[in-house]
Amino acid sequence: MNRKNKWIIYGIGLSLLLGGCMNMDNANGNGLDEKKNTQDEVKDQYARVQDYKGEGYTLKDGKENDKIAEEHREEVEKAVKDFFLNKYSTDIEVHNIVGNVDGATVFVESTGPLSFYTYAIVPINSSDQTIQSDEVWSQEGQVESAITDGLYKQLYKNEFSKLDSYIEKIVTEGEVVGRTKESLENVAGDGYMTPYYFISTSPIKDEAIKPVYELYIKNPDASIDELQAAFKKEAFDPKNLRISIMLFMKEEGMEPSEKVFNQIIKDIKDSNDFPRGAYSVFVNDNRIHKDSFEGVKDNSLERAYPDEIIKE
Secondary structure, three states: OOHHHHHHHHHHHHHHHHHHHHHHHHHHOOHHHHHHHHHHHHHHOEEEOOOOOOOOOOOOOOHHHHHHHHHOHHHHHHHHHHHHHHHHOOOEEEEEEEEEOOEEEEEEEEOOOOOOEEEEEEEEEOOOOEEOHHHOEOOOOHHHHHHHHHHHHHHOHHHHHHHHHHHHHHHHOOOEEOOOHHHHHHHHOOEOEOOOEEEEOOOOOOOOOHHHHHHHHHOOOOOHHHHHHHOOHHHOOHHHOEEEEEEEEOOOOOOOOHHHHHHHHHHHHHOOOOOOEEEEEEEEOOEEEOOOOOOOOOOOEEEOOOOOEEEO
């Protein structure tokens, strides 16, 4: 499910909640007070994107396991580190642990040679509050895609460097900002990410990158020349390398800037220096939803699937 659809579903639920409150207001004769309380609660669900570092992020029914995981943090961290090293030949750093209904979701970052964020789930036995260290798992394709993101970043290192410089220039002009690095570390877990954009890939359906992924798993210390040699350039489809630019207005209360939005789209189309791929562009207001890390809202400007910018 893409980020916009997730936000729409959340918005529908919120609308139903507000509708129910307003109906009760009419019945009880306390409309103005109840409506104000509801609006205050909704407002409190958001934070300025510059301030948000992952605080308030929650997973459904995870409060109790959050406490248990924190009490056994050393055991949880060791279990996750062993999982990534044994299954993916990758060393990681643990940034955050968030309880979920069946255990704990652990947000991590690779420590090299590739750069990516991802997560794993550590089950917790609710009956005796023990950590199931030998049953750590990840959602199907999640870690594999994160590794592939990092591999593409290596393969197109120069092109991504130019994309970085371009977006940093846009941000320097002062109208938009990105997410904080701390929020990416603590609650993102979504592959290769910078404060300004993220990559989405999959080694399962991408024949060009698949042999590079297989080489990395066998030999994580493979040189960039070896990775390049394994890459099937002739099979590369730009639609398999999705690059999503995610920016926010710097000032509170400002609507997303159409000027910035249109300029970025034009510059991506015109540039021959950026990585080949399928580009999406999002410009949001200043707010980010604290519980879900979502920034895309009804007033966001977006150009995304199925109308991505394809750079061959």
